[in-house]
Amino acid sequence: MEVSILVIEDDESLNRLLTKKLRQKGFRVDSTRSGEEAEKLLKENNYEIALVDIKLTDMSGLELIRELSPHTNTKFIVVTGYGDVNTAVEAMRAGASDFIQKPFSFDILEVSINRAIREKQLEEENRTLRSFLFEKEHDITFETRSPIFRQVLEIIENAARSDINILLRGETGTGKEVIARYIHRVSDRRDKPFIVVDCSAIPEHLFESELFGHEKGAYTGAVQRKVGLVEIADGGTLFLDEIGEVPLPVQAKLLRFVETRKFRRVGGLKEIGVNVRIVAATNRNLKEMVQKGEFRSDLLYRLNSMEVEIPPLRERKEDIPMLAQLFLKRFKKKIGEKGIKLLMGYDWPGNVRELKNTIERASLLSKGDYVDDSLCLPSISEEEACLEDLFSKMPTLRDLELFYVSYLYRKLGSAERVAEVLGCSRRTVFRKLKELRDRNGDLEGRPLPWSALDIN
Numbered sequence: 001m002e003v004s005i006l007v008i009e010d011d012e013s014l015n016r017l018l019t020k021k022l023r024q025k026g027f028r029v030d031s032t033r034s035g036e037e038a039e040k041l042l043k044e045n046n047y048e049i050a051l052v053d054i055k056l057t058d059m060s061g062l063e064l065i066r067e068l069s070p071h072t073n074t075k076f077i078v079v080t081g082y083g084d085v086n087t088a089v090e091a092m093r094a095g096a097s098d099f100i101q102k103p104f105s106f107d108i109l110e111v112s113i114n115r116a117i118r119e120k121q122l123e124e125e126n127r128t129l130r131s132f133l134f135e136k137e138h139d140i141t142f143e144t145r146s147p148i149f150r151q152v153l154e155i156i157e158n159a160a161r162s163d164i165n166i167l168l169r170g171e172t173g174t175g176k177e178v179i180a181r182y183i184h185r186v187s188d189r190r191d192k193p194f195i196v197v198d199c200s201a202i203p204e205h206l207f208e209s210e211l212f213g214h215e216k217g218a219y220t221g222a223v224q225r226k227v228g229l230v231e232i233a234d235g236g237t238l239f240l241d242e243i244g245e246v247p248l249p250v251q252a253k254l255l256r257f258v259e260t261r262k263f264r265r266v267g268g269l270k271e272i273g274v275n276v277r278i279v280a281a282t283n284r285n286l287k288e289m290v291q292k293g294e295f296r297s298d299l300l301y302r303l304n305s306m307e308v309e310i311p312p313l314r315e316r317k318e319d320i321p322m323l324a325q326l327f328l329k330r331f332k333k334k335i336g337e338k339g340i341k342l343l344m345g346y347d348w349p350g351n352v353r354e355l356k357n358t359i360e361r362a363s364l365l366s367k368g369d370y371v372d373d374s375l376c377l378p379s380i381s382e383e384e385a386c387l388e389d390l391f392s393k394m395p396t397l398r399d400l401e402l403f404y405v406s407y408l409y410r411k412l413g414s415a416e417r418v419a420e421v422l423g424c425s426r427r428t429v430f431r432k433l434k435e436l437r438d439r440n441g442d443l444e445g446r447p448l449p450w451s452a453l454d455i456n
């Protein structure tokens, strides 16, 4: 691998000498004397290493490192004639990986460069290992035979390394949250929190305090200070799920935060700044919502610096056999050719979630080594058979209401359509679905339709 180095040194002759010697050693070298140009070059190119003089013509090298190191994988080695312990500590704090004092021998510089290269390789290996572990732990795969999905994954991996806001669009169950977690895992923020804000589940009047926290006494019931989700996410990733469900008045407050990464706790005077990467997700058409005046256009354009459409499962059917095998593994079951054919022939309106639930149910209900072919499709008749079982438990009206919401959701495939049938808002449908999920435990082990409903 050819290692590329950027030499940022304001002393012209030293700059020339370093460039020449490093090229002789086989490195690809660019050089500059100005901080501003260095900034541009570092943003445009993926240098492995930058040698940075602390005193540049137009700015301090430390300033440059401080600003750029959080957004790049380049290793910074500080070179200075003003070396003392304090400057060294400051350089490391700013994000430098090593510090060399002038005058230095070229051998010392070479040792430092080799160390930085090794460090970078280890980081890269670590990143691969972590995402591999993540996938194993969560029964997730990002292997794909679908050219469309491969393209999506490539875009995501590239975007993950930068800090831009990402908007994930796609039908329910396509894997938006899984992908948001993946973005966090492969980014440099992986050791910091990944915080999910389920915008559909927070009642409007609690939104601000959930998101930004509140001070003691901010309102009746605020008996002590509460730290909000954005503050907890500091340094990490804030995942705004179901962003299309944020009520308009809250959107204005969110916009200010997305623009400035600053906020005030409810009842607080102090402005607090945090460093978070924002990933948002929705299964709604936000542009259409903007036209209807339901979503702020300025918020949309802040959130979608990069917009990625996650394809529905029916558009990447090539992946169905592999996903099915993955979900079967835990149950130590196999699937026959006919079963695969049935899976491939169905359109999966609930996407990967529906496929996963179907496979899990089929595994639990099948006796032998193979899952019964007849169980390889989500079956409505089985739901009907369960009705009798349900009634024999003397359900309350509330139970029945939740059962019906679950039934409609599985049948219609989207909360929007359920809301239309029931004549209520999507938020209400979401709340009921969440409640249902929380109560799944009550009915554990029974193949009732709602136990197959997995709302993450």
Ligand SMILES: Nc1ncnc2c1ncn2[C@@H]1O[C@H](COP(=O)(O)OP(=O)(O)OP(=O)(O)O)[C@@H](O)[C@H]1O
Pocket: 139, 140, 141, 142, 170, 171, 172, 173, 174, 175, 176, 177, 178, 179, 281, 282, 283, 352, 353, 356, 454, 456
């Ligand atoms: N690549 C994948 N590999 C394995 N399982 C996956 C994959 N993508 C999604 N799933 C599974 O599908 C289910 C739904 O995924 P997820 O919650 O990420 O979807 P979503 O698009 O966020 O859905 P919603 O819009 O309803 O919130 C989860 O159980 C998840 O584990």
